[in-house]
Amino acid sequence: MTNFDLIVIGSGPGGYVAAIRAGQLGMKVAIVEREALGGICLNWGCIPTKALLRSAEVLHLTKTAESYGVKVDKAGFDLPAVVKRSRGIAAQLSGGVKHLMKKNKITVVMGTARLEKGAAAPTVMVKDAKGKDTKYTAKHVLLATGARARAIPQAGLEPDGKLIWTYREALVPDVMPKRLLVIGSGAIGIEFASFYNELGSDVTVVEALDRILPAEDEEISAFARKDFEKQGLTIHTGAQVKGLKPGKTTVSAEITLGGKTETQTFDRVILAIGIVGNVEDLGLETLGVKVDRTHVVVDGFGRTGVKGLYAIGDLTGGPWLAHKASHEGVICVEAMGGKTEDAHPFDPWNVPGCTYSHPQVASVGLTEAKAKATGRKLKIGKFPFLGNGKAIALGAGDGLVKTIFDAETGELLGAHMIGAEVTELIQGYVIARQGELTESELMETIFPHPTLSEMMHESVLAAYGKVLHM
Numbered sequence: 001m002t003n004f005d006l007i008v009i010g011s012g013p014g015g016y017v018a019a020i021r022a023g024q025l026g027m028k029v030a031i032v033e034r035e036a037l038g039g040i041c042l043n044w045g046c047i048p049t050k051a052l053l054r055s056a057e058v059l060h061l062t063k064t065a066e067s068y069g070v071k072v073d074k075a076g077f078d079l080p081a082v083v084k085r086s087r088g089i090a091a092q093l094s095g096g097v098k099h100l101m102k103k104n105k106i107t108v109v110m111g112t113a114r115l116e117k118g119a120a121a122p123t124v125m126v127k128d129a130k131g132k133d134t135k136y137t138a139k140h141v142l143l144a145t146g147a148r149a150r151a152i153p154q155a156g157l158e159p160d161g162k163l164i165w166t167y168r169e170a171l172v173p174d175v176m177p178k179r180l181l182v183i184g185s186g187a188i189g190i191e192f193a194s195f196y197n198e199l200g201s202d203v204t205v206v207e208a209l210d211r212i213l214p215a216e217d218e219e220i221s222a223f224a225r226k227d228f229e230k231q232g233l234t235i236h237t238g239a240q241v242k243g244l245k246p247g248k249t250t251v252s253a254e255i256t257l258g259g260k261t262e263t264q265t266f267d268r269v270i271l272a273i274g275i276v277g278n279v280e281d282l283g284l285e286t287l288g289v290k291v292d293r294t295h296v297v298v299d300g301f302g303r304t305g306v307k308g309l310y311a312i313g314d315l316t317g318g319p320w321l322a323h324k325a326s327h328e329g330v331i332c333v334e335a336m337g338g339k340t341e342d343a344h345p346f347d348p349w350n351v352p353g354c355t356y357s358h359p360q361v362a363s364v365g366l367t368e369a370k371a372k373a374t375g376r377k378l379k380i381g382k383f384p385f386l387g388n389g390k391a392i393a394l395g396a397g398d399g400l401v402k403t404i405f406d407a408e409t410g411e412l413l414g415a416h417m418i419g420a421e422v423t424e425l426i427q428g429y430v431i432a433r434q435g436e437l438t439e440s441e442l443m444e445t446i447f448p449h450p451t452l453s454e455m456m457h458e459s460v461l462a463a464y465g466k467v468l469h470m
């Protein structure tokens with residue numbers, strides 16, 4: 001069959017979730033994938049990094065076992081086994097997507113898709129591994145081709161796959177680099193810095209902006225920096241890598257810091273300097289699709305403005321997160337064909353952001369600086385992990401929960417957390433924002449004891465001068 005209601009191009013968390021939802025709505029769906037089902041997220045992003053970080057966490061626990069009264073003869077790790085576990089989990093989840101496609105009667109087409117002008121929607125031409133082209137048609141076509149690591153060849157910041165890595169090589173290290181340079185301190189850079197540091201690399205992070213994790217609240221960034229430096233990371237902010245020269249086994253990096261340039265040598269370099277959308281070779285120019293730099297421009301329902309053509313996920317710009325892609329996929333499919341009355345457009349301010357380093361960082365909504373910039377009067381609450389019984393019992397007394405409210409309306413404008421398990425906790429605040437809860441409902445809510453979640457309560461109480469355990 002080559003004629004469908006919907007053809008989805010790209011099977012990452014945007015594309016495959018959209019395909020499932022469309023199947024549930026009774027559409028005849030095909031999904032085209034050129035590499036592996038599950039996209040970057042399952043194969044080269046969210047999942048394999050979390051598997052590596054889990055190994056690092058287990059190593060950390062074994063290294064610190066004595067403080068829990070537990071004896072471990074010798075803490076250590078086996079790098080190929082750590083990588084094998086991560087790859088195995090990625091493969092398992094990619095297989096899970098294959099199963100979900102089958103269960104939802106979605107036709108999977110392996111090959112590279114390209115668009116041509118069509119009738120109801122653009123025609124999809126798919127080239128398979130043998131180079132054979134097949135033409136597919138549909139009422140709707142959804143682009144979910146994702147993004148890839150940014151390189152800046154003109155500034156010498158280009159991966160070579162051997163010594164200068166992107167996230168792909170960093171996920172399958174052949175050796176444990178003694179000296180590792182991580183360029184960029186967003187979530188991806190910091191997660192790798194945290195992993196390699198725990199496994200014994202001497203890690204240097206270079207960030208062009210004036211703080212690490214620049215999308216996070218400034219106080220959380222500063223907290224994270226202090227913690228990482230205590231763990232041995234070298235962090236340069238307001239610094240730039242002006243060029244990388246790979247040799248036989250090492251790379252020399254020219255780093256400009258405080259007006260001075262110095263050359264340092266590293267065994268490996270990870271480029272984590274951003275993301276560019278996969279907009280090339282799709283035929284977008286022929287169709288007149290609007291592209292802003294490397295991202296397809298869409299409205300709140302994923303509509304591109306070209307008849308029958310939609311786009312979602314990393315391809316449409318930040319935040320470059322799997323749950324943003326999936327959420328957009330569902331919204332887009334539900335509103336397909338103009339059925340927007342029951343659908344809600346995408347709201348970027350309710351997208352939580354998580355960094356799964358040690359310590360973890362999580363947030364939703366406005367940072368303190370951004371909340372101040374709105375001109376509103378604010379109430380800000382903070383609660384440290386040290387005041388929480390469960391955190392102390394876990395041996396995780398380092399962290400902070402910060403909440404920001406509109407002083408006049410009680411609206412939760414933002415929540416920012418650093419410490420153990422905050423990537424799990426943040427969802428409580430996301431629900432509060434989505435449900436438009438105010439401070440009074442949050443204060444009246446009963447939180448189980450002993451849990452880390454009690455800190456979320458205390459932070460809200462602190463904003464209103466009612467904190468209990470400080």
Ligand SMILES: Cc1cc2nc3c(=O)[nH]c(=O)nc-3n(C[C@H](O)[C@H](O)[C@H](O)COP(=O)(O)OP(=O)(O)OC[C@H]3O[C@@H](n4cnc5c(N)ncnc54)[C@H](O)[C@@H]3O)c2cc1C
Nearest residue numbers: 010012014034039040041045046113146313314320321322
């Ligand atoms: C190292 C790393 C860690 C990350 N960790 C997290 C995390 O913890 N949490 C989080 O939310 N996000 C994380 N992300 C981001 C997350 O992976 C992306 O936001 C998410 O994968 C985007 O989903 P998507 O569906 O838009 O695109 P993708 O997952 O990129 O999928 C796009 C798919 O389209 C396919 N494709 C592209 N062009 C074509 C074509 N012409 N024909 C056919 N197929 C095509 C690609 O092969 C790919 O499989 C991480 C990313 C990286 C790199």
